Amino acid sequence: MTGRTIRIGAGAGFSGDRIEPALELVEHGALDYLAFECLAERTIALAQAARRVDPAVGFDPLLESRMRAVLPAARSRGVKIVTNMGAANPLGAARLVTRIARALGLHGVRIAAVLGDDVLDIVRSDRFPLVDRAGTSRDIEPGMVSANAYLGAEGIVAALAGQADVVITGRVGDPALFLGPLIHGFGWAMDDWDRLGRGTVVGHLLECAGQVTGGYFADPGVKDVPGLARLGFPFADVREDGTAVLGKVAGSGGCLSVATCKEQLLYEILDPAAYLQADVVADFRTVAFEQLGADRVAVRGGTGRARPDTLKVSIGYEDGFVGEGQISYAGPGAVARGRLALAIVEERLRLTGVPVTDLRTELIGVDSIDRTGRQAGTEPREVRARVAGRAPTRAAAERIGAEVEALYTNGPFGGGGAVAAVRDVLAVASTLIDRTRVSPSVHYEVA
Amino acid sequence: MILRDIAHLRTGDKGDISQIAIFVHAAEDYELLVRCVTAERIVAHFADLPIRAIRRYELPGIGALNFVLEGALRGGVTRSLALDAHGKTLGAQLLDLVIDPF
Numbered sequence: 354m355t356g357r358t359i360r361i362g363a364g365a366g367f368s369g370d371r372i373e374p375a376l377e378l379v380e381h382g383a384l385d386y387l388a389f390e391c392l393a394e395r396t397i398a399l400a401q402a403a404r405r406v407d408p409a410v411g412f413d414p415l416l417e418s419r420m421r422a423v424l425p426a427a428r429s430r431g432v433k434i435v436t437n438m439g440a441a442n443p444l445g446a447a448r449l450v451t452r453i454a455r456a457l458g459l460h461g462v463r464i465a466a467v468l469g470d471d472v473l474d475i476v477r478s479d480r481f482p483l484v485d486r487a488g489t490s491r492d493i494e495p496g497m498v499s500a501n502a503y504l505g506a507e508g509i510v511a512a513l514a515g516q517a518d519v520v521i522t523g524r525v526g527d528p529a530l531f532l533g534p535l536i537h538g539f540g541w542a543m544d545d546w547d548r549l550g551r552g553t554v555v556g557h558l559l560e561c562a563g564q565v566t567g568g569y570f571a572d573p574g575v576k577d578v579p580g581l582a583r584l585g586f587p588f589a590d591v592r593e594d595g596t597a598v599l600g601k602v603a604g605s606g607g608c609l610s611v612a613t614c615k616e617q618l619l620y621e622i623l624d625p626a627a628y629l630q631a632d633v634v635a636d637f638r639t640v641a642f643e644q645l646g647a648d649r650v651a652v653r654g655g656t657g658r659a660r661p662d663t664l665k666v667s668i669g670y671e672d673g674f675v676g677e678g679q680i681s682y683a684g685p686g687a688v689a690r691g692r693l694a695l696a697i698v699e700e701r702l703r704l705t706g707v708p709v710t711d712l713r714t715e716l717i718g719v720d721s722i723d724r725t726g727r728q729a730g731t732e733p734r735e736v737r738a739r740v741a742g743r744a745p746t747r748a749a750a751e752r753i754g755a756e757v758e759a760l761y762t763n764g765p766f767g768g769g770g771a772v773a774a775v776r777d778v779l780a781v782a783s784t785l786i787d788r789t790r791v792s793p794s795v796h797y798e799v800a
Numbered sequence: 801m802i803l804r805d806i807a808h809l810r811t812g813d814k815g816d817i818s819q820i821a822i823f824v825h826a827a828e829d830y831e832l833l834v835r836c837v838t839a840e841r842i843v844a845h846f847a848d849l850p851i852r853a854i855r856r857y858e859l860p861g862i863g864a865l866n867f868v869l870e871g872a873l874r875g876g877v878t879r880s881l882a883l884d885a886h887g888k889t890l891g892a893q894l895l896d897l898v899i900d901p902f
Binding site for chain 1: 808810816817848866875
């Protein structure tokens with residue numbers, strides 16, 4: 354490879370992801386940047402709910418563990434860190450990382466918080482049409498706990514230009530965590546749509562970390578993946594024109610192939626010709642891969658068009674409670690006893706007037722996840738009856754699991770391993786906001 | 801022959817949309833994939849899935865079809881009562897779809 358490249362690694366693909374592969378990348382990956390993507394659709398809503406209980410939290414629960422693990426090595430090797438682990442409280446997260454850096458003796462580390470994604474006040478004060486269903490934001494206003502715009506790379510670029518060593522954001526488009534360092538490092542123009550499109554391809558390939566290096570891929574005998582228990586995370590060597598070579602640390606587990614890259618390219622993509630991001634509308638139709646060697650894949654192609662005038666906003670809102678219960682049956686007749694158990698619970702909930710809506714009854718091992726409606730050829734040796742239902746109050750939701758547990762002594766013979774659970778539902782709806790109403794800003798802390 | 805003999809796939813989700821991308825192992829099987837794996841057959845295969853609308857995108861450059869199944873996740877991962885709220889297991893259920901080479 355000729356010309357200057359930027360090497361950027363992926364340190365996490367979701368909030369609970371493993372930490373060792375990130376440390377492995379920092380220590381042995383010769384990185385310029387390490388990005389941690391930790392925000393699923395609902396994570397900010399959950400974080401905002403946590404922050405309402407304790408104003409000092411609201412960021413990723415693993416922020417401290419991750420930073421303690423990677424900061425010393427990142428500091429000594431000059432690896433810059435970019436992450437959306439700020440969730441609902443990027444400023445609080447930046448202050449925590451500052452304290453961690455000081456405690457580790459890493460004085461002078463510059464930590465930036467990118468703010469401005471929180472648009473709850475704007476959404477609350479107006480009527481925004483929802484994009485994924487009928488109605489407006491007003492309909493869900495009573496239970497609304499969060500509203501966050503998907504920012505682009507702008508704030509990250511500004512923070513890096515401001516000499517930040519660690520950049521912590523709230524909601525940004527996942528690829529922006531990778532696009533930001535590329536824009537900063539190569540000086541790409543914010544209207545160089547093709548480069549931004551190709552950078553988005555790279556970011557999208559990396560954002561789920563282990564999903565491009567053999568995670569979510571293995572199918573024994575058909576698609577075998579070595580060393581999954583030591584799965585390594587990917588990095589990309591990106592060139593100024595936006596083409597890249599993906600790799601991973603030698604000796605780490607997993608595999609990086611044209612097949613793993615193709616699967617990840619289309620993961621969670623709807624129209625491949627129009628992948629909508631805050632910075633660009635990326636077009637994946639011309640992307641091509643080439644295996645250059647063991648665990649080395651070249652990525653070429655991809656284009657872009659002008660960015661949209663609106664930003665996507667995720668609104669988190671409270672939406673009642675879900676109660677659930679499960680109990681197992683085994684041996685000959687297990688299916689029939691499981692069905693009887695489900696019928697009893699349904700009737701009990703009706704007889705006792707529990708205000709349950711959307712009740713779902715199923716047998717795990719028979720028809721809980723299979724959606725083809727086909728019958729298995731042979732009867733399973735064991736089944737697990739599952740009942741889940743929605744209720745307006747916690748007390749009503751608790752009744753569902755309680756009726757399942759009551760099957761021990763009141764239901765069919767041989768029921769075992771009953772469990773009951775209730776969760777409060779934090780649902781997510783989407784809307785769009787004019788980008789002129791959202792203005793990212795950067796706040797710095799120095800350890 | 802079944803789909804698993806010629807292709808691999810990955811499943812994703814966005815709201816209450818399930819997305820299944822299918823990739824041929826060998827480029828020469830792409831025509832067969834395009835001919836045999838139609839939106840109508842996917843809907844028929846998932847008899848118990850509340851699919852509101854389905855779209856198929858063709859990506860011949862990487863030998864792929866991308867299916868977008870609207871409504872498949874019953875309100876989406878945040879509200880769903882389903883055991884597999886993300887629908888991550890859906891794609892694998894397509895692997896025994898019969899592929900007729902003639």
